[in-house]
Every structure is written in C-alpha cells, then in structure tokens.
Amino acid sequence: MTAEIGQLALTLALALASVMAISGLTGARVTAGISRDLASSAAIGMLVFIVLAFATLVYAAITSDFSVLNIANNSSLAKPMLYKITGVWGNHEGSMLLWVLVLAIYTSAIAFARRGSQRLTSAALGVQGLLAVAFLLFILFTSNPFLRVDPPPFDGAGLNPLLQDLGLAVHPPTLYIGYVGLSASFAYAAAALITREVDASWARAARPFMLAAWIALSVGITLGSWWAYYELGWGGFWFWDPVENASLMPWLVATALLHSALATERTGAFRTWTLLLSIAAFSLSLIGTFLVRSGVLTSVHAFANDPERGTFILIMLVLAIGGALGLFAWRAPSLETGSAFEPVSRETALLTNNVLLIAAVSTVFLGTLYPLFLDALTGTKISVGPPFFAFTFVPIFVALLIVLPFGPRLAWRNASVGETLRPLSPALGVAAVVAVVVCFVVRSHLLAAIGAFALAAWVIAASLLDLVQRRVRTAASVAVALAHAGLGVTLMGIAGTTLWRAETLSLLGPGETAKVGPYTLTMGGIERVDGPNYTAIRADIHVSNEDRTIATLRPAKRVYPTEQQETSETAIRTTGVSDLYLALGDERGRGRFVVRAYYNPLAPFIWFGGAVMAMGGLASLWGRVRARTAQRIIDAVPAE
C-alpha cells in the first residue's frame, strides 16, 4: 500500500507543479495578483507531497519492503539500518527523488522569502515550476522508485559496498543542495529577463541562494574528495574523474557568479554577464546530472545504464539551456547597461576573476567532454587524464591566485595603485620568507614546491592582513578573508601531498618490515573479523618512528557476500599536519600480503581549507540574513 501512496503523492506534486508553472508565469504580469498567491501556495503544496513521497520510500527501505522493485534491487535484510536509510538515495531512482525534494525546498524558500518585487518572485516560481514538472515527469516515466515486483524476493540484491559508508549519507545530499540551489539563481535570472526588471534587485534577491548553493557545493566536493581518499585506497584525493569534474564545473561558475553578482549589486556593472553566468551555472549542474545519471560515464556513480533516461535528460537539457539562452538573446540587447569604471578598480579585478575562472571551466569542460564527443563521432576511445589538467587548469589557477589578493583592496569604480599596493607589502614579505624556509629549512629544492608555498602564503597573509587592517570589520569582510585564505590552505595541502609524498609497496609476512617517509612498519599479524553483512581480513601493522612504537594501524579488506564484492578499508593515522595511509592488498601466498603505504605531508590541509572556504560562505550568508532581518524591522515601523 505504501508504494501506492508515494506514487499518488508524486502525481499530485506534478499537478501542483504545473499549476505553479502556469500561475507563476501569468503572475509575472503587473495585474495578476491572484495568480501570484496561487503560485506560492502551489509551491508549498508541492513540497508537502514530495516530502510525503520521499518519506514513503524511506519507510519502505526501513521495513525492507522487497515488493518495491527499487528496494529489492538496492537493499538487503543484513544491511545495517543506517545504510538502509542512506541507501534510499544511493541508487538512481531514489537520488532523483532527493533531487526534486531539494528543488521543492528551494521553491518554497523562494515563495516564503519574497525577495525582490512580487512580479519577480512570481516569475521565479513559474520557472521553478517548469523545472519541477520536467523532473517529476522524468521520475514518473523513466525512473519510478515505486514500481512493484511480483512475487517479492525473500532478500534484496544489496547496495554497492563502496557506498555503505557514512560519506554516502552526506555527500550526495550536500551536492544536490548545491546543484539545485543554482536552479534558484537560474530562476531569478530568467524571471528578471521575463519581467525586464534587470536592475540590481534580482541579483540581491538571488544572492542568498547563490551563496547557499556555493557553500553546499564546496562542502560536497570536499566531502567527495575526502571519501575518495579514504575509501578507494589509492592514496589520492582528486582523480580528474569525469564525475568529479561534473561537480567542479558548477562550483567554478558559481564562484565566478558570486563575484560578478557582487559588482551587479553594488554598481550595476556586468548586468547581462551576471544573468548569463546564472544560466551557465545551472546548465552545468544539469550537464553534470546528465553525465552522471545517463550512464555515459563509467564510475562508481554510474548507477544505471539506460539510454531512455539519457535521452530524456538530454531533451530536458536542451529545452532548459536553449530556452534560457533564447530568452537571454531576445531580451539582453534591450537592457540598460551599468555604470562605467576605470581600468584600475574593483570591477576590473572581478572581471579578471571571471575571465580566469571561465577559462578554467572551459579547460575542464573540454577535457571531460572531448572523449565523449570523439567516441560518439568517430568511435575512437580515448581518456584524458590528470596530466592534461595539470597542464591546462593549474596554470590558470596559479594566475588567479597571484592576482587574487589585489581584488578586495581595490576601490569600486576608480582605485589608486599606490593605496592598493602599499598595505599588501607585508604579505609579499611573508611569501618571500616562506619561499626561503621551504628552500633552506625544509630543503625542498623543487621549484614547484617553493612557488606553491610562497603563493599560498601570499594569499593567506594578504587575506588576514586585509581583515586586520580594516577599521570596520563586517560579516562580508570576514567572509572574503575566510574564503580566500581557505583557498590558500587547500593549495598548501595539494602541494605538500603531490610534491612531497612518499610511497612504498611491499610484500609483508608476520614480522617483516617496510619503511615509508619517517615511519617503519612492522607486520604484526593477520586476523579474520566479520561484520554484520561482510567478512573481513585485517592486518595489525605496528608503526614506529626512530625505534619508538607509536601506533598500530589496522587496514582491512572486506568481502560482501550478498553483493559479491570486495572493498579496501584503509587505515589512516593523521597528525593534523601529515597522514600515514595504509591499504591492504591481495594475498601472495604463505600468509604474505601486499601492503601499500603512503606518507602524505599536509594532506589534512586539503579538506581543512575546503571547510574554511565554506565557513567564509556561511559568514557571508549570515551577514545577509541578519541585515535583511534588521531591514524588515525598520520597514515594519511605519505601518502601511
């Protein structure tokens, strides 16, 4: 019975989404006040029904209702309760349901917040309605999670063990909050074009949504990279895998968008460009969804290989992106442009930021999609690996980091060169000191290492200085400093891990030793340890540093009998500054196992920097919300 409730709820949500689309777009006209209210109510109704549908699926998963095909295919009795719940979005159908759930939450937020004019809100709800209709149709016709199977099996097929991890509980929802959050700024941009209200107000209305999306994407990417690090057992944190790139591209465009929208809000500059970026950011989210969900890519994320779904998403992609760009082409030439600015000004800095970020996105886009195009057109199968991105993406990002500290210093419209450069000289000094320290104290004569750490020091020192030297510290200035400094911290982590890593591969039997970095590893013993739904072999490896035993690490290998699959459970010992990373390999006879060991200096900084960046985003969001609340109180005083 429960699955039918879910099915019904989804159908009703679809009906409400259609109502919202039509009434929202009608309400964009000056006179249609009733339509506007109808759109808001429909948005909230849609949220209620989608929550109900989602709850139904979670209930079916918890009660192991194998008469629901989706549960039978992706769950099993032996699976721990936590993974029964998180497994709901660990498969294609469930994850699409999560997608529309997040979409409905954002839509209700737009309806409740009523930022911008009434017409703008109404049109934005209309656009969100169209998106919701498309995705609900997609779910009902190609990816229905409520299909029944008769007769029901006694046990389910289980969930991919790689995904039976706490990382899965949080990584996809966070990424979706990011992807779908960009739909809100897309909807506001389209609404601005529809209503021709392309002044600063739409950018101001959309900004909290842009920020929320950016924060969520930052956290999601950081979590994904951390998950790949400890779960895949390769010791790496980023593989330039197409699925990783699919999340990186919207993040890069969202970063560009946050910067460009800042100028639009403050001085009205780059109006049309900001609109275009809003469209591009969400388009890349959709392309990411297409890449991941259509099965054209091969990875852990490729849940399903169903050409029908691919075609459906492709059509949706063409309609959404084509429609928005068509609207843009139609309306943009008639829009007013913003105020002028001098070559040395904040606007120029933001422009440079945008040009470099877009160039960076383009290289990632090409590297990710070129193999697909080549395969489709000529049948030649190629892959584009990390060297390509190291050669293209990295130089662009280095350029971006070199100019980054100047941005927040420059005044709007017309800035003085001297006043901008003088306060920055201490940061340059710090960078020089760090370069000397890396070269002579750490004794790393790699030019890349010296350069990378000097650059990171330059960015971090300049960001902190900016905060210290300010007379008035606002939430916004804290946000800028944190976001920029976080980038520097991540850079240190990346540089340390990739340039100074030590790696050994050894065959160890009981009592045998190996060396990695400053540590000596001694194999203690191998034992069998079984879990609720797996059997495992675990090695006790004693770690010593200068003849002093400091820890025992226990990397393991698990076999999941239901899913017929093995996973590697890495053991990581972190000091906060460096990681010792052990992965247990296959047995090579007489009780000897292959052990892969890495010493990763500064690895924790990669994720720590990501967290600092996200905190910067939160600071900005908090400042916005507080300012808005204060404004509401002021507005409320003279009663209308």
Next chain:
Amino acid sequence: MNARKKRRLYFVLALLIAGAGGAALVITALNDNVLYFYSPSDVGAKHIQPGTAFRIGGLVAAGSLRHGKGAEVAFTVTDGKANVPVKYQGVLPALFREGQGVVAMGALDPSGSFDATQVLAKHDERYMPPEVVDALKRSGRWKEGGT
C-alpha cells in the same frame, strides 16, 4: 568611442586573449596527454610502438595469473581473438579475477608485453567496463546478459 563601448571592447579583448591562451594550452595538452584505448586485437593490428602509452582492455585469460618476486604479477589480457601478456608491479584491484573484465594503463615493452602502471577492474558484479564490452562485441565474444 564612448565609455560603454570602450569597456565592452576591453571585455571582449580580455575574453579573446584568455580564450586563445586556453585553447592553445588545451590543444598542446590534448596532443601529449590523451590515452587511446585498444583491445588485444587492435594491439596486433595497429603495430603500436613500444613506449607509447595507452589503455588495454579485455578479459583476464583463465589460468594466466602468475605471481613473481615481491608485488610483481603477470597475466594475459584476451578478447578471444588475440592475447597480450601484461606485467604489473602493485596491488591488484579487489575485483580482479581470472575470466573477468579488466582495463590496464601502460605501454608495450620491446618484447611485446604490456608494462602496466595501473590496473582497473569492474566495480561490482553488475558492472563491466564499457570499453571491454565494446572490445568483446567486436571480437564476437560478448554474450548479452552473461558474465
């Protein structure tokens, strides 16, 4: 030229320069860093030079897995028509099995055997690397629904 046109011109120029720079980097990088995928039959037919990096994919031939010194392993990749011997030093992926699909990255050595730097297997029982499926289809060894 008024200020607005001037600004637009700068913007377009900056975009063009960044675009051209990006394109130049991308084209050079693509030329040097693209890895082609070949099936064992392709390796014989295309006379690939030793030292050229590429990816090879197919099935691990039954009974071909040999352990050498330390972490060394050797096995044969087959698509049913041709075989290529592969040497590898490292941890085999968890799902590496004889008779199952595999993709390896590396280059041929002068003796014609493949020196792998990385070996990938399928992620789970339901999944087979699409390149391998394709290679098996071309050699006529693919059975729909079979493993």
